[in-house]
Amino acid sequence: MSETNTPFYITTAISYPNGRPHIGHAYEAIATDVMARFQRARGRDVRLTTGTDEHGLKMFQTARDQGRPTIELADEMSGYFREMYAKLNISFDHFMRTSDPAHHAASQALWRAMEANGDLYLDRYEGWYSVRDEAFYDESELIAGEGEAKLSPQGTAVEWTVEESWFFRLSAYQDKLLALYETNPDFIRPESRRNEVLRFVEGGLKDLSVSRTSFDWGVPVPGSPGHVMYVWVDALTTYMSALGYPDTDGEWGKYWPADIHMIGKDIVRFHTVYWPAFLMSANLPLPKQVFGHGFLLNRGEKMSKSLGNVVDPMTLADTFGVDPLRYYLLREVSFGQDGTYSAEAIVRAANADLANSFGNLAQRSLSMIFKNLGGELSVIPGNAEADADLLATVKIACASELPREFEKLNFSVGIDAWLRAVFACNQYVDEMAPWALRKTDPERMAAVLMTLFIAVRDLAIAIRPVVPAAADNLLDQMGIAVDARDFAALDDTDWLARVAGSGFTVGQPVPIFPRLELPEGEGE
Structure with missing residues (x-):
């Protein structure tokens, strides 16, 4: 077995x-x-x-x-x-x-x-x-x-x-x-x-x-x-x-x-x-x-009632959102060591990594598919070496590096590998400039957008254990079946053809990670 x-x-x-x-x-x-x-x-x-x-x-x-x-x-x-x-x-x-x-x-x-x-x-x-x-x-x-x-x-x-x-x-x-x-x-x-x-x-x-x-x-x-x-x-x-x-x-x-x-x-x-x-x-x-x-320390101090720095986790979840809180605690703290947290640090990590990097990547990719392709998906071979390189980078991070580190409880290291793949995707968007390709080479634009669709799906599946609600929200918007969101799905080469063939079309995407604001009265 x-x-x-x-x-x-x-x-x-x-x-x-x-x-x-x-x-x-x-x-x-x-x-x-x-x-x-x-x-x-x-x-x-x-x-x-x-x-x-x-x-x-x-x-x-x-x-x-x-x-x-x-x-x-x-x-x-x-x-x-x-x-x-x-x-x-x-x-x-x-x-x-x-x-x-x-x-x-x-x-x-x-x-x-x-x-x-x-x-x-x-x-x-x-x-x-x-x-x-x-x-x-x-x-x-x-x-x-x-x-x-x-x-x-x-x-x-x-x-x-x-x-x-x-x-x-x-x-x-x-x-x-x-x-x-x-x-x-x-x-x-x-x-x-x-x-x-x-x-x-x-x-x-x-x-x-x-x-x-x-x-x-x-x-x-x-x-x-x-x-x-x-x-x-x-x-x-x-x-x-x-x-x-x-x-x-x-x-x-x-x-x-x-x-x-x-x-x-x-x-x-x-x-x-x-x-x-x-x-x-x-x-x-x-x-x-x-x-x-x-232990988790509040701004570097151990929490105690006498210091007045004991924080209710229910309040943190209500203030910052459950998934951003989950992400922050595993991203910022090396598991096994003491870690520290603050409202500023949670907001900073959530905005930089989730809203600006991954959330923006997903939003831009799905929006361009919705606006420029009418939301229709297709299996268009990416002829450019950049397409294959990007998908290989994402696949290594999602199917190899993150799982290897999570198996060892090295959560922050695994998330770092995932985040590097997110950055690679955003760099690819900037370099390919699909908004410009729409006028000069529509077929190439479609190939770029489908490459991004594949990459975003892989990234969402990999990070799903950490931010389950947000990842499922995104995968719902992408038409990914509930039973096709595990790591085995990352090795499935026919999934895009099935989703496209099902008649599913991408709608106007809804942001999965809105930007956070620091609560009034909080600050360094």
Whole structure:
């Protein structure tokens, strides 16, 4: 079976909904969606899972402070994430909530499998715990805060916790994890994250507390009244419960293991140390790759409520448009590294690349076909070497360079290749001057316009995973069938003859990327 026919499973991190979604959630969702759409366009059977991680002390305390049931808070906050995914055109297949009874059953099945392997035991936990991170920390990992206060490595408050707890024998998996990282170097990407995890594991692993008794908002530990699972045990299980685990005959059997877990760099340890150890213990297949992307910074500063620079992604989408926002975040940020954004930068990129370059190319090309050819399409051989050169340049960018880089999650590099082809098309228009050919050589003008029609179609198909709504709008205007918009269509040499033969004619085109204006009050 070729790779293009094999299933592909990708997940976002499962978001903790104790607050409304922020731009970091949007960034991760967009990148994951682009990869899912790209793989679908490559012909793969794709599943994309996202959802909300609703258990844990933080949610319990927030609901208690608001004087309402925790499930009521979870319902409300989870709804905000669904709204964001709908707004940003995220093509998820599963939205899994950890409060779902099916997820409880999956988490308990994983627990029983780890218990059957002898990796769980009851003891007493005494140590530092961060409510905000939902994480346990060793004394050696803490940093100094104000006065005598201690903070987690993330700079969050920690508190000394003493309670009865189930423990997972994480220490027994140190060598197995190191062997995993060595035999599968791409298990953790990018390389900087891999090096951090290697250093952590090489420093020695201690057994992990995996249950709590101080609150009851969580998945009950099977056979142990009063205990609920540590939030990360059931949060990670979401990737399998979304596929119907422990039912191995359904989607889980088809799509697991995950091809990529797309997560923020701050939760890499949970996904690359705890998660594979849990799965090894349960004798289950491991995910193929965990990719820890960077943070988005607002004008170079980390976002925080105290600085007043937290931006609602819904507001950004409403202000600049969904597709321009999606394009900007993947074009301007090298995926895996920290990136920065501002209103000015979004407007600049959207206008320069989308409106002035690609949008203008499409608008000019279709307008000239509409005005000069009556909208009629035909297969006119381009006799000039310039025609063949242009189409070869576009084909290399769209069918080779962009797909190669997207496969490696090098989104900005792939988009750069696409953009160079757009620039080549605009240069071709200027050099061929079809408006002048109309009077001197109408047949040559028609050949030039059909060359542009082919190039624009290829460019639209290639960039479609990034700007799906705009690309589909353009392809609709070009008469391209919905089932002829994948990467296989780029190798179809008869498509233009079919569209022309169908009687389709190009109408007065509608711009797909209107120019953006900087909102009032924004500026350097």
